[in-house]
Amino acid sequence: MNKVCHFCGNKHFKHITVQYTYRHDEKFFFVNDVPCEQCEYCGEQYFKAEVLKAIEAEFNAIHFHGKKIKKEIRVPIEPFLELLHV
Ligand SMILES: [Zn+2]
Incomplete structure (x- = not known):
């Protein structure tokens, strides 16, 4: 692999799976093991285009x-002000 992190310039990456959160307006879609x-x-995560396309297609x-x-x-879901118990 010869890619570089756009944020920190590091060249070392590891393969992991994560829970991906897709959001469109007020609709959410969680996908496990992506x-x-x-x-x-720096921990920045990079997804392949076909992975993101598959998630978007499923959301649709x-x-x-x-x-x-x-x-x-x-x-x-609550507004933060309601957490303050004024
Ligand atoms: Zn980085």
Whole structure:
């Protein structure tokens, strides 16, 4: 591999899998075990174009074409001011 991290210039990467969060407007899609290369120095993650395309295509299938999914989670959301209990 002869690539360089765009952020820190480091040339050493490791192959890992991560949970990827795809967001489009207020819709979210989490994908587990997504392969990527991570810069060993700054931690920046690099995904292959075909990986990102596959995730986007799946997101579109679910949100715009009604594809059934196996698992769905509920996510709480609050404005920060409500955390302060004034
Ligand atoms: Zn880096």
